[in-house]
Amino acid sequence: MGRRQAGPGTRQGGRSGFPGGGGPLPGARVRWERLDSARVLLPRQGAMRTEGLVYADERMMRESVDEAPLRQVANVACLPGIVGRSIAMPDIHWGYGFPIGGVAAFDATEGVVSPGGVGYDINCGVRLLRTDLRMADVRARVPDLVAAMFTRVPTGVGSHQRDLSLSRPELAEVGRKGAAWAVERGFGDPGDLAVLEEGGCIQGADPEAVSDHAEERGRRQLGTLGSGNHFAEIGVIDLVEDPVAAAAFGLFEGGVVVTIHTGSRGFGHQVCTDYIPVMDGAARKAGIELPDRQLACAPLSSPEGRRYFSAMAAAANFAFANRQIIAAEVREAFESVLGRGWRQLGLQVVYDVAHNIAKFEEHVVDGRRRRVCVHRKGATRALPAGDPRVPKAYRDVGQPVLVPGDMGRASWVLAGMPASLAETFGSSCHGAGRLLSRHAAVGRGRGRDIRAELKALGISVMAAGGETLSEEMPEAYKDVGDVVDVVQLAGIARKVARIRPVGVIKG
Amino acid sequence: MSPKDEETRPSWQPLSGAPSNIRYTVLPHAADFAMEVQAPDLPGLVEACLLAASDAAWGLDSLVASEKACFDVPPGDPEMQVFLAMSEALFLQDARDLLAADAKVSALADGGLRVELSCDRLDPGRHRPRARFKAVTLHGMDVVHTGDGLSVRVVLDV
Numbered sequence: 097m098g099r100r101q102a103g104p105g106t107r108q109g110g111r112s113g114f115p116g117g118g119g120p121l122p123g124a125r126v127r128w129e130r131l132d133s134a135r136v137l138l139p140r141q142g143a144m145r146t147e148g149l150v151y152a153d154e155r156m157m158r159e160s161v162d163e164a165p166l167r168q169v170a171n172v173a174c175l176p177g178i179v180g181r182s183i184a185m186p187d188i189h190w191g192y193g194f195p196i197g198g199v200a201a202f203d204a205t206e207g208v209v210s211p212g213g214v215g216y217d218i219n220c221g222v223r224l225l226r227t228d229l230r231m232a233d234v235r236a237r238v239p240d241l242v243a244a245m246f247t248r249v250p251t252g253v254g255s256h257q258r259d260l261s262l263s264r265p266e267l268a269e270v271g272r273k274g275a276a277w278a279v280e281r282g283f284g285d286p287g288d289l290a291v292l293e294e295g296g297c298i299q300g301a302d303p304e305a306v307s308d309h310a311e312e313r314g315r316r317q318l319g320t321l322g323s324g325n326h327f328a329e330i331g332v333i334d335l336v337e338d339p340v341a342a343a344a345f346g347l348f349e350g351g352v353v354v355t356i357h358t359g360s361r362g363f364g365h366q367v368c369t370d371y372i373p374v375m376d377g378a379a380r381k382a383g384i385e386l387p388d389r390q391l392a393c394a395p396l397s398s399p400e401g402r403r404y405f406s407a408m409a410a411a412a413n414f415a416f417a418n419r420q421i422i423a424a425e426v427r428e429a430f431e432s433v434l435g436r437g438w439r440q441l442g443l444q445v446v447y448d449v450a451h452n453i454a455k456f457e458e459h460v461v462d463g464r465r466r467r468v469c470v471h472r473k474g475a476t477r478a479l480p481a482g483d484p485r486v487p488k489a490y491r492d493v494g495q496p497v498l499v500p501g502d503m504g505r506a507s508w509v510l511a512g513m514p515a516s517l518a519e520t521f522g523s524s525c526h527g528a529g530r531l532l533s534r535h536a537a538v539g540r541g542r543g544r545d546i547r548a549e550l551k552a553l554g555i556s557v558m559a560a561g562g563e564t565l566s567e568e569m570p571e572a573y574k575d576v577g578d579v580v581d582v583v584q585l586a587g588i589a590r591k592v593a594r595i596r597p598v599g600v601i602k603g
Numbered sequence: 604m605s606p607k608d609e610e611t612r613p614s615w616q617p618l619s620g621a622p623s624n625i626r627y628t629v630l631p632h633a634a635d636f637a638m639e640v641q642a643p644d645l646p647g648l649v650e651a652c653l654l655a656a657s658d659a660a661w662g663l664d665s666l667v668a669s670e671k672a673c674f675d676v677p678p679g680d681p682e683m684q685v686f687l688a689m690s691e692a693l694f695l696q697d698a699r700d701l702l703a704a705d706a707k708v709s710a711l712a713d714g715g716l717r718v719e720l721s722c723d724r725l726d727p728g729r730h731r732p733r734a735r736f737k738a739v740t741l742h743g744m745d746v747v748h749t750g751d752g753l754s755v756r757v758v759l760d761v
Contacts, residue, residue, distance in 0.1 A: 192742040192758070216738045216760045252735075312698040323735045324761055362697045365738045365760070369690045372741060373683060389682070390742040534635060534761055561732060567761075603735075 126166040130154070134586040138166065138182075143387065144173040149181040149519070150188060151582050160531055160574055161188055168195040171387040175200070177207025177395075179468050180461050183520055185475050186582040187529030187574065191215070193390035196474035196530075199523040202396065204456060204467040208384070209401045210393035211375060211408070213471030215452040216368045218408055219415035220326075220359030221293075222449055222476075222498040222526075223423055224509065226345070227430075228442030229352040231332040231598065237433055238330060242556045242599040244429035245328055249422055250320040251603040252560030260421070261316050268303035270318065271410030275420040275448075283319075283424035284445075291487050292448040293477060296416040298455060302406035306363075307370045310407075314363030314414060319421035323561055323603030325568060326358040328426060329500075330599035331507065337591040341493040341511045345446050347593045354443075355507060355595065356422050357500055359452065360415035367411045371404045396469055405454065405469075412453055419448055446509075447487075447496035451476045451526035459521050470521045478512035478524035478589045486512070497589045501528045501576030503557065503568060503602075504550055507595040508580045515587035524589040525580065528573035541566025550600075559602040568602060618654045618663065627655035635761040636734055643752040645681055646708040649688045649716060652757060653706040656689060660696075660734050666704035668721035678714030681746040685755055688718050689739040697737075700725035735761055 128138050128150070136157060138148030148169040152161055165188050172194055173182035179201045188197035193212025202208050234241070262270065270277045275296025279286055289295050321328060333351045336342045347353065360367075378394035378401065379386055386392065394401035423445060427438035434441065454471045461468070479486050479495040486495045494511035501507045516522045532540065546565040550557050559565050583589045615626045627640040640655050642648040657663060672695055676687045688708070695701040701722035709717050723730075738760040746755045 192740045192760070216740075252732075309694050309698070313694065315698075324737070362737070365697075366694065369694075369738050373679075373687065376683070376741070388742070389744070390740055392741070535629060561735060563733065 125163060126170050128166065134582050138170055138173070140173075141170065144170055145176070146173050146178050147181050148173050148184070150184045151186045151586050151588070152188065153186070153578075153582050153585070156186060156578065156582070160529070164190045165195040168193070168388070169198065171391060172198060172200050172213070174387050175202070175208055175210065175391065175393060176384055177203040179203050179207065179466060180521065183523070185523070185525040186579045187474065187525045187527050189529045191473060193388055194471065194473045197525065198473045199470065199475045199520055201459065201468040201470045201521045204469055205397055207396055207469060208393040209396050209405055209454055209469055210391055210471065211368045211371050211404065212390045212392060213473050214368070214408060214454050215473050216365045217359035217452055218364035218367060219412035219450045220452040221415060221419065222451065222500055223356040223419045224446040224496070224498050225354040225356070225423060225426065225443055226347055226446050227352045227354075230350045231352050232350060234352060234434070238599045239556045240433045241330055241429060242558055242601060244433050245426055246558040246601045248425040248429050249328055249601060251601060252323050260319050262318060264311055267311050267314055270417050271301050271303040271306060271413050273297060274413030274416035278417045278420035278424070283421045288420065288423070288445045291445050291489065292416060293450055294455070296420065296448065298409040298412045298453070300406055300456070301409035301413050303410050305403045305407035306367060306410050310363050310366035310370060310411070313366045314361065317361040317363065318414065318418055319425065320361060320418070321358050321422060321601070321603050322361050323564065327503065327600055327602050328422065329355045329503065329597050331355060331595035331597050333593050334596040335594040337593065338511065341592040344490055344493045345496055345509060345592065346442075346444060347446070347509065353595055354426050355498070355500055356419055356426065358415075358418060358422065360411040361418065363414045364411040367407045371407065374400050375404060408454060412450060415450070416448070447498060449476045449498050457521070459517065468521070470523070472523055474526045475523045476526045477522055478510070478516040479522050480512045480514045480517060483512075483517070496592070497524050499525055499527060499576060499580055502570040502573040503597050503600045504553060504555065504570030506576060507597070508576060508591060509593045509595065510580060510583070510589035511592050513587050513589050516589065520588055524583050528576035528579060530572060531574050532572040534567040537569055537572035538563050538566045540571070541569055555597050556599040557602065561603060564602050616655070616658065618651060618658060627651065627658075629659065636736065636759045637756060639754060639756045641749060641752060641754045645684070645746075645753060646710050646716060648746065648753045648755060649676070649685055649718070650706045650708040652685055652689055652755065653692050653703050653708075653718070653720070656692065656736060656759065657703040660732055660736055661702055661730055662733060663704065665730060666702055666723040668704040668723060670701060670722045670724060672701055672720040672722055674718050675711065676716040676718060682741060682744045682755070684716055685744065685746065685757065686739050686741055688716065689757065691718070692720065693736060693739060695720070695722070696725070702730065737761065
């Protein structure tokens with residue numbers, strides 16, 4: 097039983113500060129102070145166990161960061177076992193429990209794990225493929241490439257892979273092996289695995305911790321893009337800011353690249369859904385007072401916490417396999433249109449990052465190396481040069497950080513910098529961040545032909561959903577350029593190359 | 604500009620075939636999709652939440668009941684019961700292509716709820732999603748008494 101007995105035994109009167117929950121400071125605004133041009137500090141206040149740190153410039157704080165996500169940063173700082181600060185990246189916006197753009201680390205033995213700190217789409221992430229192609233040589237074929245991708249990559253809500261319906265044992269193997277499972281079945285080659293975060297497989301997965309419901313949802317969805325803000329996009333490198341790092345990543349001005357943004361589909365959503373009630377009960381059992389029920393969490397050392405982590409890792413591995421298969425579908429699309437094999441086209445994986453994840457990592461905190469569970473919800477790992485976890489090919493320049501923007505302006509490839517390890521548990525921003533809600537974006541798109549507007553910008557778009565293009569219109573997002581300016585200013589990551597979209601498929 | 608400056612609150616929506624005191628409205632300032640639902644009692648509220656989500660996603664008028672699905676929601680606080688019932692309906696949609704065209708919810712002796720759905724089977728030729736819900740959240744959910752019944756706000760992940 098929860099806070100009240102079943103039935104209509106409910107509280108009379110108003111609500112507790114929706115959205116954002118009551119939080120640690122009922123009735124009060126969150127206090128913050130500017131540290132420098134890129135950082136804002138939330139001093140400890142109310143029940144906060146630590147400070148909050150938000151990366152944002154003055155204009156962002158004035159125009160796009162309002163009270164609700166700041167309160168969420170403060171809420172996260174109230175959770176037990178938090179190590180260091182409760183952090184938010186410049187693409188911060190309101191999320192469920194944790195803000196999007198949030199990073200928080202918890203002590204591996206005394207801390208908690210929270211589905212709200214990972215998100216519903218477990219291991220939603222981004223994969224970047226590069227090619228030897230120059231846009232000038234294939235510009236006229238872009239609509240054909242987009243159409244070929246749209247044919248091969250199932251898109252839209254509830255989309256299914258007709259050729260890949262998995263048995264329960266097969267799905268369990270996907271959960272254990274991640275991207276390697278897909279490679280074993282001919283989707284790509286083993287070389288791809290060397291340039292995926294964690295090699296495309298989070299350790300600690302246990303398919304036994306995954307419900308029958310999650311398995312049923314995931315069975316037909318491997319190798320599918322989904323809907324919402326997920327996409328596969330053909331782009332051109334239109335600006336190189338760091339030629340050495342760009343060369344290491346195989347990127348050059350005028351070069352054609354493909355970005356894939358998707359996650360664990362219904363499988364991950366169901367894992368999160370299944371564990372919210374479990375964690376809600378576990379939090380009560382552990383005597384954890386939650387400022388917002390969507391922050392439901394359990395001690396990492398508890399059976400509930402361990403079981404969620406195992407299921408979450410299986411879903412993360414499903415997502416790595418999903419992006420591996422979609423990359424193979426994209427390669428097929430290029431082969432069919434251009435008449436050459438993907439290896440001949442140089443269509444190689446640059447990197448693959450998770451931006452909704454909880455992972456055990458070692459970090460130096462207050463001069464001491466500690467094992468922590470880092471939650472990144474709408475945040476990307478961003479390790480600097482020299483870190484042994486960076487693939488060998490990139491170790492001299494830093495880990496690629498993939499930051500997709502909206503479909504009308506640009507995306508960025510960054511490289512991790514030392515301040516990420518010093519301040520953010522090796523993390524950076526993950527995207528542009530929404531400026532308009534989906535509802536507002538649809539309203540603003542009414543009467544407009546977004547597809548035609550994008551075509552006028554030289555961008556071919558195919559989408560499965562009728563209102564997707566309005567929901568995802570460029571003006572629904574912050575300018576990703578502003579976001580990456582802040583992380584560069586803060587020394588978390590530096591700009592390597594900018595990608596301009598030319599062809600997009602959406603769910 | 605803040606999202607909340609952008610939006611205005613749409614009007615209350617009636618639910619096809621339901622009494623006029625069961626209704627919902629889409630809320631402003633939601634990252635994904637938020638709605639407020641009103642009904643006279645808890646079974647009615649859960650029923651209305653199920654139908655409101657289906658109406659917002661597909662339009663109840665486009666759905667033809669042809670298959671049944673039945674499940675029980677365990678005893679718990681009302682927010683968790685709303686969460687569990689709506690989550691199960693989303694599971695049926697995503698995994699089994701069953702779209703709720705009608706819902707009947709009754710109270711069980713142990714405090715649980717029995718949910719009986721009349722469903723249409725997803726047919727891409729007939730059904731075009733107006734909103735694409737992937738999960739139900741507990742974010743800010745609070746079942747409260749109103750003058751003539753209960754009200755709840757539900758945020759759905761898109």
